[in-house]
Amino acid sequence: MQEHIVVLTGAGISAESGLSTFRDSDGLWEQHNVYDVATPEAFERNQELVLRFYNERRRQLQTVQPNPAHRILAELENRFRVTVVTQNVDDLHERGGSSCVLHLHGELTKARSTADPGLIYDIGYNDIHPGDTCDHGSQLRPHIVWFGEEVPMLDAAAELVRTADRLLIVGTSLQVYPAAGLVYEVDVQVPVTVIDPGEPAAVSRARVIRKGASEGLAEWVRMLG
Known part of the structure; x- marks a missing residue:
């Protein structure tokens, strides 16, 4: 065996x-405080910022080997x-x-439903936008485990x-x-x-x-x- x-x-x-490493010595990730882009509260507070942040991460990922x-x-x-x-x-x-x-x-190249965590979609390096929804009509979010989850x-x-x-x-x-x-x-x-x-x-x-x-x-x- x-x-x-x-x-x-x-x-x-x-x-x-x-x-970029997730937590650098200055507590920032790509010039963002992680608590502004990587918590459920951040997503509720500013969905557009959080989605844009992960869209940028996905684009960056596509460029590296x-x-x-x-x-x-x-x-x-x-x-x-x-x-x-x-x-x-x-x-x-x-x-x-x-x-x-x-x-x-979690995985950057996947999105999931905000209503049903079991609804997960392969999105590759594509963006998630406000208004992009799952099969049941709920907003998609990055398939990422955020702080506090x-x-x-x-x-x-x-x-x-x-x-x-x-x-x-x-x-x-x-x-x-x-x-x-x-x-x-x-x-x-x-x-x-x-x-x-x-x-x-x-x-x-x-x-x-x-x-x-x-x-x-x-x-x-x-x-x-």
Whole structure:
């Protein structure tokens, strides 16, 4: 049976492709305070601003490409069963070739109904406008988990982490909950590696590779043999 590698990824892996990280040191994202563009209250207050913000993110996403880190993870599927659990809302893992990706915080390339969260539409890199509605006539919104909202895929992600033979954490500071709590779902016997150039939150017994995603993953694969 193939070894199962579960990979938790965050903004650091997408930053190498040129995408802005969600929370920079100044608390702004593309010059917007996140609480003005990434909360249900913001959407109620200024729907047009929020939609425009995500339309811009979608257009930006269309202009960037997967980087070597995304491709390394995809190539691992030649030897292992690989599941990527990502906090990122971009589609770079899929475009890089990964076949099993769980998005914790939603997906930029999808829209959903404001009335029925189960009504989700693939929109690619197209805009969402005020007045664009679902099949039942309710306004569409980005298929994104905003601050203050539940993370519907969290239980499924925890189940996946519990089946890991190796846990790999790439490009995330492990400081944003509830996603950061996933590292505690792994069995105590399972080797854990953290790849991040900064100072990720302490994970007991983890091997830490303090390098960027692409360089660190290449090093980790060499160590695998």
